[in-house]
Amino acid sequence: MSIEVITFDLDNTLWDVDPALLRAEAAQREWLLQHRPGAIEHHDEQSLWAFKKGVWKRHPELAHHVSQLRVRTLFELQIEAGYGEAEASRGAEEAFAVFLEQRHAVELYEEALEVLAELAGRYRLGALTNGNADIFKTDAGEFFDFAFLAENVGASKPAPDMFHAALDLTGARPEHIVHVGDNPEHDIAGAQGVGMHTVWMNPTGLPWAGGTAPDREIDNLRKLPSAVASIAAAQAPD
Incomplete structure (x- = not known):
């Protein structure tokens, strides 16, 4: 895979x-x-x-x-x-x-738990956040394998530190990781900078502001499994 x-x-x-x-x-x-x-x-x-x-x-x-x-x-x-x-x-x-x-009393997007449950059966899931939310104190925590906060690694995205922490912990190569986020600079450019694939979460339909476009763009988390699958398919050898 x-x-x-x-x-x-x-x-x-x-x-x-x-x-x-x-x-x-x-x-x-x-x-x-x-x-x-x-x-x-x-x-x-x-x-x-x-x-x-x-x-x-x-x-x-x-x-x-x-x-x-x-x-x-x-x-x-x-x-x-x-x-x-x-x-x-x-x-x-x-x-x-x-x-x-x-x-931590967040209200996850309506489809989030169902989608995370599906993905957790196929991939390792991790959280990378500049904020101070602990994913393990939310209803989504059971689906996650690891989490890094900017305050734990000493640098905020788009700095590479958090992405490198995920690479070191998982042992995965960058091309075997997809990062999903809503911020074009912090999430998309940051993950691209270390060689990861990216999916831009864009529920309000904002135009892409420039720079290297994400691999995929979605407006709802329900579209994420197929977006990740299509990234994987595009990498598969002929």
Whole structure:
């Protein structure tokens, strides 16, 4: 079999991330309002984003560590409000735990579990994400063999580090792996850069912006098994 492994981006590839993020942000804000009064009441969405960017500028080492960046932001919000370091540190961890619980309460695309079950019977499946979602804390986890997060490998896609991690773990050659993702730069160009095949998940029908086109394009995960099969068929010797 010419294709042995399929790797997936997660957010907006297996689920729409926005509803989960909105719930997570709301839960985190409610925790702060209740347990750390004064830390967030004066911030709206725009000022909170500006505050987070300020934290990132002061801590560029956290650029690929989205969880640590959020915890640091929560810590500094409390410090700014007059809380002591120990209390702010404890509050940051507890508020982040509240956020992360809702972050993992994702609603997979309607067809995702059926498709993953089908693919898992034929290929090894892995997750490669720039975000902080743990695939094994979702309903899809049972179908996956491995997962890498940018914050674990220290670099975000399209950097090759996560793709190389998948290659090293599986022992598969790049041409025996298909990467599936929604982001033309992070997923498609990144995977192409290490020699993997690619499938672009494009549910809204966006035009291809340029650069090397993906091997296949789909607008629904139900089309993924046949897309992978056609990539394999195109590789088969005459």
